[in-house]
Amino acid sequence: xxKQIKFIPKEKLSKKxxxxxxxxxxxxxxxxxxxxxxxxxxxRYNRKKVQKGDDFRFEPFIFA
Numbered sequence: 132x133x134k135q136i137k138f139i140p141k142e143k144l145s146k147k148x149x150x151x152x153x154x155x156x157x158x159x160x161x162x163x164x165x166x167x168x169x170x171x172x173x174x175r176y177n178r179k180k181v182q183k184g185d186d187f188r189f190e191p192f193i194f195a
Contacts, residue, residue, distance in 0.1 A: 141149060171177070 141152065144152070
């Protein structure tokens with residue numbers, strides 16, 4: 132006699148079993164990164180970026 136497997140809907144399974152099934156179905160993205168990246172506008176002011184006038188560093192000279 133062969134054992135018959137009874138079909139149980141996913142919603143009726145326990146949360147633990149649902150999680151295991153979901154993890155089995157998920158695959159790897161590999162080297163592809165699915166996160167979308169936003170390109171910053173060149174026209175917008177960015178206070179973190181070094182501005183044109185701030186290129187040189189002022190250091191006081193001591194004349195003896």
